[in-house]
Amino acid sequence: xxxxxxxxxxxxxxxxxxxxxxxxxxxxxxxxxxxxxxxxxxxxxxxxxxxxxxxxxxxxxxxxxxxxxxxxxxxxxxxxxxxxxxxxxxxxxxxxxxxx
Amino acid sequence: xxxxxxxxxxxxxxxxxxxxxxxxxxxxxxxxxxxxxxxxxxxxxxxxxxxxxxxxxxxxxxxxxxxxxxxxxxxxxxxxxxxxxxxxxxxxxxxxxxxxxxxxxxxxxxxxxxxxxxxxxxxxxxxxxxxxxxxxxxxxxxxxxxxxxxxxxxxxxxxxxxxxxxxxxxxxxxxxxxxxxxxxxxxxxxxxxxxxxxxxxxxxxxxxxxxxxxxxxxxxxxxxxxxxxxxxxxxxxxxxxxxxxxxxxxxxxxxxxxxxxxxxxxxxxxxxxxxxxxxxxxxxxxxxxxxxxxxxxxxxxxxxxxxxxxxxxxxxxxxxxxxxxxxxxxxxxxxxxxxxxxxxxxxxxxxxxxxxxxxxxxxxxxxxxxxxxxxxxxxxxxxxxxxxxxxxxxxxxxxxxxxxxxxxxxxxxxxxxxxxxxxxxxxxxxxxxxxxxxxxxxxxxxxxxxxxxxxxxxxxxxxxxxxxxxxxxxxxxxxxxxxxxxxxxxxxxxxxxxxxxxxxxxxxxxxxxxxxxxxxxxxxxxxxxxxxxxxxxxxxxxxxxxxxxxxxxxxxxxxxxxxxxxxxxxxxxxxxxxxxxxxxxxxxxxxxxxxxxxxxxxxxxxxxxxxxxxxxxxxxxxxxxxxxxxxxxxxx
Amino acid sequence: xxxxxxxxxxxxxxxxxxxxxxxxxxxxxxxxxxxxxxxxxxxxxxxxxxxxxxxxxxxxxxxxxxxxxxxxxxxxxxxxxxxxxxxxxxxxxxxxxxxxxxxxxxxxxxxxxxxxxxxxxxxxxxxxxxxxxxxxxxxxxxxxxxxxxxxxxxxxxxxxxxxxxxxxxxxxxxxxxxxxxxxxxxxxxxxxxxxxxx
Numbered sequence: 040x041x042x043x044x045x046x047x048x049x050x051x052x053x054x055x056x057x058x059x060x061x062x063x064x065x066x067x068x069x070x071x072x073x074x075x076x077x078x079x080x081x082x083x084x085x086x087x088x089x090x091x092x093x094x095x096x097x098x099x100x101x102x103x104x105x106x107x108x109x110x111x112x113x114x115x116x117x118x119x120x121x122x123x124x125x126x127x128x129x130x131x132x133x134x135x136x137x138x139x
Numbered sequence: 140x141x142x143x144x145x146x147x148x149x150x151x152x153x154x155x156x157x158x159x160x161x162x163x164x165x166x167x168x169x170x171x172x173x174x175x176x177x178x179x180x181x182x183x184x185x186x187x188x189x190x191x192x193x194x195x196x197x198x199x200x201x202x203x204x205x206x207x208x209x210x211x212x213x214x215x216x217x218x219x220x221x222x223x224x225x226x227x228x229x230x231x232x233x234x235x236x237x238x239x240x241x242x243x244x245x246x247x248x249x250x251x252x253x254x255x256x257x258x259x260x261x262x263x264x265x266x267x268x269x270x271x272x273x274x275x276x277x278x279x280x281x282x283x284x285x286x287x288x289x290x291x292x293x294x295x296x297x298x299x300x301x302x303x304x305x306x307x308x309x310x311x312x313x314x315x316x317x318x319x320x321x322x323x324x325x326x327x328x329x330x331x332x333x334x335x336x337x338x339x340x341x342x343x344x345x346x347x348x349x350x351x352x353x354x355x356x357x358x359x360x361x362x363x364x365x366x367x368x369x370x371x372x373x374x375x376x377x378x379x380x381x382x383x384x385x386x387x388x389x390x391x392x393x394x395x396x397x398x399x400x401x402x403x404x405x406x407x408x409x410x411x412x413x414x415x416x417x418x419x420x421x422x423x424x425x426x427x428x429x430x431x432x433x434x435x436x437x438x439x440x441x442x443x444x445x446x447x448x449x450x451x452x453x454x455x456x457x458x459x460x461x462x463x464x465x466x467x468x469x470x471x472x473x474x475x476x477x478x479x480x481x482x483x484x485x486x487x488x489x490x491x492x493x494x495x496x497x498x499x500x501x502x503x504x505x506x507x508x509x510x511x512x513x514x515x516x517x518x519x520x521x522x523x524x525x526x527x528x529x530x531x532x533x534x535x536x537x538x539x540x541x542x543x544x545x546x547x548x549x550x551x552x553x554x555x556x557x558x559x560x561x562x563x564x565x566x567x568x569x570x571x572x573x574x575x576x577x578x579x580x581x582x583x584x585x586x587x588x589x590x591x592x593x594x595x596x597x598x599x600x601x602x603x604x605x606x607x608x609x610x611x612x613x614x615x616x617x618x619x620x621x622x623x624x625x626x627x628x629x630x631x632x633x634x635x636x637x638x639x640x641x642x643x644x645x646x647x648x649x650x651x652x653x654x655x656x657x658x659x660x661x662x663x664x665x666x667x668x669x670x671x672x673x674x675x676x677x678x679x680x681x682x683x684x685x686x687x688x689x690x691x692x693x694x695x696x697x698x699x700x701x702x703x704x705x706x707x708x709x710x711x712x713x714x715x716x717x718x719x720x721x722x723x724x725x726x727x728x729x730x731x732x733x734x735x736x737x738x739x740x741x742x743x744x745x746x747x748x749x750x751x752x753x754x755x756x757x758x759x760x761x762x763x764x765x766x767x768x769x770x771x772x773x774x775x
Numbered sequence: 776x777x778x779x780x781x782x783x784x785x786x787x788x789x790x791x792x793x794x795x796x797x798x799x800x801x802x803x804x805x806x807x808x809x810x811x812x813x814x815x816x817x818x819x820x821x822x823x824x825x826x827x828x829x830x831x832x833x834x835x836x837x838x839x840x841x842x843x844x845x846x847x848x849x850x851x852x853x854x855x856x857x858x859x860x861x862x863x864x865x866x867x868x869x870x871x872x873x874x875x876x877x878x879x880x881x882x883x884x885x886x887x888x889x890x891x892x893x894x895x896x897x898x899x900x901x902x903x904x905x906x907x908x909x910x911x912x913x914x915x916x917x918x919x920x921x922x923x924x925x926x927x928x929x930x931x932x933x934x935x936x937x938x939x940x941x942x943x944x945x946x947x948x949x950x951x952x953x954x955x956x957x958x959x960x961x962x963x964x965x966x967x968x969x970x971x972x973x
Binding site for chain 3: 041042043044045046047048049051052053055056057058059060062063064066068069071072073075076079082083086087089090091093095096098099101102103105106107108109110111112113114116117118119120121123129
């Protein structure tokens with residue numbers, strides 16, 4: 040059976056990959072995908088911890104993470120569609136109205 | 140008694156409030172009638188109060204204005220013969236001026252404002268006249284200042300008029316400073332602000348304090364009564380409508396200062412120094428005003444300087460310790476100066492706002508006999524010709540001065556009698572130039588026409604004319620067969636004259652001397668300024684031009700004010716503004732702000748508005764926190 | 776036991792490689808395909824780690840609903856997604872080389888640092904080598920546990936999904952944003968959410 044640390048490492052690597060996706064890509068959809076990957080990575084770590092300690096709470100949290108992810112994707116994608124309808128672009132760098 | 144006195148003060152106030160609150164909604168007719176009624180009813184109340192008081196002192200408290208610890212200000216009046224007489228004069232003259240104003244302001248659009256101010260003016264003066272509490276009196280004092288400001292600058296759209304109003308306000312304010320200090324000192328010393336109490340306990344004052352009070356009150360009175368050196372506002376106050384000038388000069392404004400000195404006479408009468416100062420200020424002002432009046436070309440300015448001069452006489456009377464004479468002169472002066480101003484108003488009105496006396500002439504005498512004769516009566520009274528009112532009142536002042544102890548007062552008497560000659564000279568110069576001879580200027584046909592003033596304007600001149608001649612009967616000296624009624628009436632006033640018997644020789648001699656001097660002045664005026672007069676021209680010939688300028692500009696007092704007070708002040712303000720404020724404080728603040736601006740410009744670059752930038756920062760922060768934690772747990 | 780380990784390593788390799796491939800794709804449809812593979816792998820991993828219900832949900836929600844939603848959006852939005860340029864790839868840009876390096880290099884550097892530091896944390900733990908013993912939480916047990924211990928957060932989560940539904944509907948209304956196009960994925964969203972809640 041796998042060692043606990045290895046699963047944690049896997050989750051962490053997935054998390055960093057998601058973060059890199061968020062940072063590097065400019066497409067709003069890709070940024071959202073990056074966030075999904077990061078959430079998924081967190082789920083893996085929760086499941087592993089749940090098995091490690093023999094407690095079901097970790098699995099319960101994964102349920103909530105999934106609910107949050109679903110809601111976030113629904114609103115996020117609706118926002119992307121809305122922004123795209125407004126300005127015709129889903130490039131993150133075109134939205135710079137916060138520029139000081 | 141209480142309701143009568145309350146109504147006496149309330150009628151003008153209610154009239155003023157009515158104009159202020161409803162004046163725009165009711166007809167012009169109503170506003171005029173209400174304003175006149177307010178003052179006339181007030182006059183009737185003054186008559187009733189005068190009749191029923193019978194020369195007794197009464198102190199009547201209406202209510203407490205405010206109270207802080209043992210400092211309380213009461214709305215109370217001190218109704219004594221002085222106040223009764225003053226109230227009577229003020230309301231009577233004001234009533235006539237109100238009636239006159241209805242005709243004078245017939246074509247002016249600002250009549251609501253005008254009558255509102257006029258009524259409030261009378262109310263404020265009545266407060267000064269009657270108030271027993273000094274703070275209450277101060278309320279009227281400031282009210283008079285405010286109303287005069289509003290009325291002098293009545294035609295405020297002209298910059299010159301507005302600044303004349305401002306000048307009057309500022310200069311009287313200088314006097315108010317001294318009055319304020321005096322009020323504070325009174326409370327410090329007497330622990331009371333009641334005039335009655337202060338006068339009753341004036342003997343606890345040391346001579347030094349008395350002198351101090353005398354000087355402070357002189358300063359305060361000089362501001363209000365346009366005495367040297369605070370006299371410059373009065374000639375400029377001619378910017379207001381002519382009835383306002385009459386009101387300011389005759390009844391309400393300028394007499395307030397003298398009246399204050401009379402009211403608080405016991406406070407400083409024990410100090411010879413203070414009395415001397417008051418006498419000197421009065422004498423110098425009288426002389427100064429007479430000289431300046433001699434060369435003016437504007438009918439109202441002549442009268443303005445003559446007011447300054449006559450007020451100087453009143454101060455001299457106070458300085459000579461004879462309140463009765465001062466009050467007597469105040470009253471007769473109120474009559475004949477109101478008369479002269481109202482007549483001048485008729486003349487100005489008749490000539491379509493022409494004030495230059497050299498554009499007038501015998502056409503006025505022919506066209507306006509109803510103005511000519513009252514004016515002559517007023518001029519005679521001002522020149523103190525026997526047997527007019529001015530003759531008796533001025534004579535009494537001269538006698539008091541002459542009989543006062545000390546060679547110093549003899550000298551003052553000499554200047555005063557010299558001034559009397561000058562008075563006759565400038566008065567009849569005015570009279571002859573205005574009513575005799577030809578105009579000096581070529582006139583167009585349209586200018587030649589003389590418009591008849593409304594009858595109610597002319598009608599008000601006659602009672603004043605009669606009083607200007609016969610008001611002397613009020614206090615006819617014993618030598619003329621009179622009983623000296625006013626002296627009797629004022630017998631119980633603190634500080635009224637008790638000279639004892641006046642030697643008959645002095646009395647007769649003085650009467651003859653002033654009569655001769657007055658007539659001499661008139662004869663000089665006839666030869667100099669009559670129809671064929673030598674000096675009937677707006678300037679002086681040849682080398683006398685300098686003297687002419689000196690007198691015409693009233694000894695350059697205005698110029699001195701501008702040069703040595705206003706100019707340094709402006710310069711200082713300019714330095715404070717440009718050097719200190721703009722180049723010092725402002726620039727410092729701007730550079731301070733600019734430093735922050737520089738920093739924020741650098742920081743600003745970080746808020747690129749780019750989503751990826753912010754996300755990068757977020758992850759950077761996460762990494763840094765993790766690194767710090769790692770260092771903390773000694774893993775790294 | 777070595778079989779378990781073998782399966783774990785295999786799954787880990789699949790998940791990592793497919794995710795890496797997904798985030799580097801320019802064609803977003805390819806990206807979605809790779810990501811579905813990654814989520815399937817994750818679902819298997821969940822099963823391996825003793826969470827069969829979550830494994831099923833992972834497949835249904837992540838690999839199913841969310842990815843289908845993404846696919847819908849990708850297909851309904853104009854083609855910009857197909858030819859997305861990496862940062863600094865602007866042909867008009869003169870000094871693009873260094874800028875591109877800066878824009879991709881810095882995040883990669885950052886990610887590597889994060890990975891190293893976090894790895895240090897993991898390997899500093901002495902109990903890191905604890906082996907995970909196979910165990911299984913049956914869906915019935917897990918469901919009972921969930922509604923006994925966490926009934927309130929479950930309700931909160933359902934409310935969150937409801938808010939998400941309303942928010943998505945509001946943003947996609949006619950006249951506010953992209954118009955009628957946005958309505959198609961909306962119904963999908965609602966379905967997926969209902970499923971997720973179940």
